Amino acid sequence: MxxxxxxxxxxxxxxxxxxxxxxxxxxxxxxxxxxxxxxxxxxxxxxxxxxxxxxxxxxxxxxxxxxxxxRRWGYNGADEQLRVARGWLVRTDTIVPFKRIQHIDVAQGPVERMFGLASLTVHTAGTHNSIVTLPGLTRNDAEAMRDAMRLHIRREAE
Missing domain, CATH: 1.10.287 (Helix Hairpins)
Known part of the structure; x- marks a missing residue:
């Protein structure tokens, strides 16, 4: 749940x-x-x-x-952070502050493309848990989240 x-x-x-x-x-x-x-x-x-x-x-x-x-996947991209929760036996709840993001990818594999879905991948500094992937988004939602994060990062840099 x-x-x-x-x-x-x-x-x-x-x-x-x-x-x-x-x-x-x-x-x-x-x-x-x-x-x-x-x-x-x-x-x-x-x-x-x-x-x-x-x-x-x-x-x-x-x-x-x-x-x-x-059912075990959930996310929230508000409050200047991305939160991704997943897992059934081992529950993982990852929070990535937007200011730690280095770059963002939106990807679609062939199976995801058949259903109009995409994955949002966020890369942060460091090595341990430096890549956070959120699958199962519509392509438009993934791109909108990417653009919102990019805009926030750009504002932080100014």
């Missing part, structure tokens, strides 16, 4: 998570198929011994994980 004061990312990002999850699950299912074929060939194991549990686990992850991950 999101903390109060945080905006959820776009609901369409669930589809992006689902597609990326499927791309991760395919090699696992191929490996399970190969392992089952080898076991059946070498020790006469019953059909479905490896593949059935792998398919069940893959289906569970494919159906339930994307919504659960999506």
């Amino acid at each position: 999101l903390d109060t004061g945080l905006h959820p990312i776009e609901p369409a990002y669930r589809h992006v998570i689902r597609i990326m999850t499927a791309m991760t699950l395919v090699p696992m299912l191929i490996g399970a198929s190969v392992l089952e074929f080898v076991l059946m060939d070498n020790i006469g194991a019953p059909q479905g011994l490896v593949l059935a549990p792998a398919l069940a686990l893959g289906a569970f992850i494919f159906v339930f994980l994307p919504h659960r991950k999506w």
Whole structure:
């Protein structure tokens, strides 16, 4: 669940998570198929011994994980800082003051582009946690946030 004061990312990002999850699950299912074929060939194991549990686990992850991950992302870009909260088991809440930002990127991968989404990436000084990424924004929202941060940084420099 999101903390109060945080905006959820776009609901369409669930589809992006689902597609990326499927791309991760395919090699696992191929490996399970190969392992089952080898076991059946070498020790006469019953059909479905490896593949059935792998398919069940893959289906569970494919159906339930994307919504659960999506619900755990939130952000707020007010009060001269960007706050990004994410995570389910390990909850991460990152606050980046605008004055610490060195540069800002707006990026779209091919899957994000299919859904009109983009990621906002903020780079700060330092090495530890110097890159903060906020996925699941519409392209227009990501660009508007980038421009607002850039304007604030420019005002601070004057």
